[in-house]
Amino acid sequence: MSTTSASSTTPAKTISVNETIRHARIHGLGGYRPERVVTNEEICQWIDSSDEWIQQRSGIVTRRFAREDETVIDMAEAASVQALDRAGIGPEQIGAVVMATVSHPYQTPAAAPELAHRLGIPNPAAFDISAACAGYCHGISIANDMVRAGTVDYVLVVGVEKLSDFTDKHDRGSAFIFGDGAGAAVVGISDFPGIGPTLWGSLGDQRDVITQRESWTGLRPAMEDADRDEDIEWPAFVMQGQTVFRWAVFSMAPVAVEAVKAAGLTPDDLDAFVPHQANMRITDAMIKALKLPEHVPVARDIAETGNTSAASIPLAMSRMLDEGEAPHGGIALQIGFGAGLVYAAQVVVMP
Numbered sequence: 001m002s003t004t005s006a007s008s009t010t011p012a013k014t015i016s017v018n019e020t021i022r023h024a025r026i027h028g029l030g031g032y033r034p035e036r037v038v039t040n041e042e043i044c045q046w047i048d049s050s051d052e053w054i055q056q057r058s059g060i061v062t063r064r065f066a067r068e069d070e071t072v073i074d075m076a077e078a079a080s081v082q083a084l085d086r087a088g089i090g091p092e093q094i095g096a097v098v099m100a101t102v103s104h105p106y107q108t109p110a111a112a113p114e115l116a117h118r119l120g121i122p123n124p125a126a127f128d129i130s131a132a133c134a135g136y137c138h139g140i141s142i143a144n145d146m147v148r149a150g151t152v153d154y155v156l157v158v159g160v161e162k163l164s165d166f167t168d169k170h171d172r173g174s175a176f177i178f179g180d181g182a183g184a185a186v187v188g189i190s191d192f193p194g195i196g197p198t199l200w201g202s203l204g205d206q207r208d209v210i211t212q213r214e215s216w217t218g219l220r221p222a223m224e225d226a227d228r229d230e231d232i233e234w235p236a237f238v239m240q241g242q243t244v245f246r247w248a249v250f251s252m253a254p255v256a257v258e259a260v261k262a263a264g265l266t267p268d269d270l271d272a273f274v275p276h277q278a279n280m281r282i283t284d285a286m287i288k289a290l291k292l293p294e295h296v297p298v299a300r301d302i303a304e305t306g307n308t309s310a311a312s313i314p315l316a317m318s319r320m321l322d323e324g325e326a327p328h329g330g331i332a333l334q335i336g337f338g339a340g341l342v343y344a345a346q347v348v349v350m351p
């Protein structure tokens with residue numbers, strides 16, 4: 001048995017690596033909301049509920065649903081074109097495409113290479129990440145590290161979901177929450193630090209709290225046996241609402257506070273708070289738990305967009321910038337949390 005430890009191994013040759021750490025920031029944001037506005041009345045055709053109950057319990061007034069033939073790649077393309085345009089960055093400058101989604105309906109191939117091809121990005125690294133409603137903040141963290149380490153100069157990060165495909169319209173606990181949309185960010189080299197340290201983590205023992213109801217392979221026996229006298233349950237996303245609520249409010253606020261501290265800032269320094277648009281009541285409770293100063297504007301895009309999982313933070317931040325609610329160049333705290341359970345938070349300079 002060899003007694004040589006990894007630490008005592010001296011390589012025969014030295015690998016050359018980039019020694020300089022660089023700064024990174026978000027250069028441009030883009031968003032896409034599908035055309036079709038879906039009211040609470042329409043949702044109530046399928047569940048025993050009311051417009052008043054939905055608004056009071058979730059803050060959602062309307063959400064958008066994509067067309068049947070509209071894919072996550074179509075939506076991602078529209079958001080990315082806007083982000084690239086606003087960043088003033090050409091497709092040929094993008095070295096990597098990171099796509100956060102849990103509703104691309106193909107196990108393989110990933111959506112990112114196809115998106116890159118559509119955008120005319122020549123031969124980038126392109127891959128999808130699965131971190132549910134925290135996917136965008138995971139993507140920003142990965143992109144930040146790639147740019148800072150010198151792996152690439154510019155990364156396109158996309159959060160996109162077509163949750164209408166994965167919602168059980170008869171499920172009272174989730175049918176009114178989810179919507180469709182896409183948000184995109186161009187992360188690239190910068191003269192100043194534009195993305196703070198990421199606070200992130202996971203609680204795998206809580207996997208049942210928000211989950212796809214049935215696995216794909218679990219569907220197979222029922223599909224293969226045409227005579228089987230059993231309903232096939234579509235693998236929709238379902239959740240334990242109260243558990244999600246408590247976790248988001250009590251556990252995520254301290255993470256958000258730590259993300260601000262890790263960037264060497266205080267809540268007073270913030271120009272915007274952009275939490276994942278899970279539920280308006282969760283946002284309100286987080287503001288209290290955070291003791292957020294009153295002067296800090298808070299994203300409330302959920303009212304008209306619903307919960308779009310990985311897309312919600314870039315969509316909400318884009319709206320705040322477009323409507324003059326948050327200043328370009330200001331500091332925003334963003335935090336994503338969701339199925340896994342997983343979470344990620346960081347402070348960013350808004351483009």
Ligand code: COA
Pocket residue numbers: 047048049050053054057058133172173174176177210239240241242243244245278279281282307337338339
């Ligand atoms: N419409 C009307 N009434 C409903 C309802 C609906 N869609 N769903 C549940 N109810 C009723 C229940 O029947 C129950 O009635 P009862 O008191 O007469 O028995 C009452 O509302 C409370 O039910 P409960 O399941 O405890 O609901 P809740 O107060 O926890 O609210 C959520 C449900 C989903 C709104 C809430 O749990 C929540 O906001 N959770 C967070 C979900 C979230 O943000 N997910 C995003 C994950 S990223």
